[in-house]
Amino acid sequence: MQKHLPFVKMSGAGNDFIVFASEDVEDLDHSWLAERLCQRGISVGADGIIIMTPIDDDSVQIRFFNPDGSLAEMCGNGSRCAARFAADHRLVSAEDFKLVTDSGSLQVERKEGDTYRVVMPQPRRLELDYLSHQDGMLDLTVDSIHVGVPHCVVQIEGLSELPDNRLVRIGRSLRYDDSFPDGVNVNFAEEQEDGTIRQRTYERGVENLTKACGTGATAIASVMMKRGLVDPPVQFQVDGGKLTISVENNEYWLAGDSRVVYTGVINPEAFEW
Numbered sequence: 001m002q003k004h005l006p007f008v009k010m011s012g013a014g015n016d017f018i019v020f021a022s023e024d025v026e027d028l029d030h031s032w033l034a035e036r037l038c039q040r041g042i043s044v045g046a047d048g049i050i051i052m053t054p055i056d057d058d059s060v061q062i063r064f065f066n067p068d069g070s071l072a073e074m075c076g077n078g079s080r081c082a083a084r085f086a087a088d089h090r091l092v093s094a095e096d097f098k099l100v101t102d103s104g105s106l107q108v109e110r111k112e113g114d115t116y117r118v119v120m121p122q123p124r125r126l127e128l129d130y131l132s133h134q135d136g137m138l139d140l141t142v143d144s145i146h147v148g149v150p151h152c153v154v155q156i157e158g159l160s161e162l163p164d165n166r167l168v169r170i171g172r173s174l175r176y177d178d179s180f181p182d183g184v185n186v187n188f189a190e191e192q193e194d195g196t197i198r199q200r201t202y203e204r205g206v207e208n209l210t211k212a213c214g215t216g217a218t219a220i221a222s223v224m225m226k227r228g229l230v231d232p233p234v235q236f237q238v239d240g241g242k243l244t245i246s247v248e249n250n251e252y253w254l255a256g257d258s259r260v261v262y263t264g265v266i267n268p269e270a271f272e273w
Contacts, residue, residue, distance in 0.1 A: 004265045004267060005024055006020075006021075006263075006264075007019060007020055007024075007265070007266055008262075009044070009263070010081040010084070012080045012256060012259075013240045013241040014212045014238060015210055015214075016047055017050050017081050018044055018046045018049045018050070019052065020050070020051055020052065021052055021089065022052060030051055031069035033065070034048060034049045034067060034068075035068065037049060037270060039067065043270045046067070047078075047203070047206055048066050048075065050064055050081065050082050050085070052082060052085055052089075058092055059100055060086045060100065066205025067206055072102075072149060074101050074121055076148075076214015076215040076217065076218065076254045077214040078214075079108075079118045083258065084116055088260070101148070104121055104148075106119050106120070114259075117253045119251050120218040120253070122250075122251075123145055123218060123222040123252065124146050128223070133170070135166070135173070140154050143223045144179075147218045147252075148215055149204070150180060150182055150184045150204075151184060151185045153187050153219055155189050155224075159188055159190035164209055172207070185201060185215070186202040188200040188201070188202075191224075197220060197221075197224070197234060199212075199213070199217060199220060199236050199238050201213035201238075212240045212241065212243060213238075214256070218254060220236070221247075233246040233247075
């Protein structure tokens with residue numbers, strides 16, 4: 001691969017992405033691109049790549065690829081980063097516009113400055129008490145829900161005290177559980193004294209904990225609202241910052257920061273490992 005590829009590195013509440021205009025990578029295999037570039041330490045490193053294709057003045061197509069090369073139908077924090085990229089690079093001319101994803105079209109609203117909020121896919125197939133999971137002395141109740149992609153929600157008292165390696169172990173076990181034939185994103189949650197929700201997420205395709213997950217926050221909010229534990233708006237503390245899920249006219253809106261970390265050009269040596 002001899003091309004030099006222009007890109008933007010972006011972060012949404014700690015979820016980081018390599019974002020490309022589709023015209024710059026149209027002759028490349030996007031799954032291969034994600035596999036080669038998302039590896040930390042030996043390439044750029046990211047939670048995924050986003051490919052942006054303008055459609056018309058008020059809509060743009062976005063596609064997400066995980067570090068393992070798999071296509072993600074939807075990514076909440078990636079959507080907010082994509083919204084900012086679309087506006088910054090004039091892929092759309094309208095202040096409010098749509099992102100066309102593999103899980104459907106998402107409405108975008110620009111708030112103050114460079115803050116965007118995006119409608120999440122409607123939560124569906126909610127099953128409380130979907131299964132039980134044992135990890136040592138922890139007897140965990142697992143709820144199942146679909147928010148563009150499959151999710152499960154595990155509420156754990158003392159979540160902040162559990163080490164990462166234990167959460168990874170539980171997350172990996174559930175992600176590959178036969179009860180989830182398509183795999184699943186595993187969201188750990190605990191309500192804090194101030195009413196915010198502490199969230200940790202093991203993401204399918206990344207195969208590790210990530211610093212945030214927007215569709216995961218939507219999943220947690222939906223489950224905890226169904227259980228009568230919280231009312232919207234629901235505030236989340238994630239490893240990479242803060243997220244908010246609000247509900248308006250039965251639509252779930254995700255809000256949080258979307259930052260440009262740096263812009264650059266990828267050298268062909270980034271693929272040589």
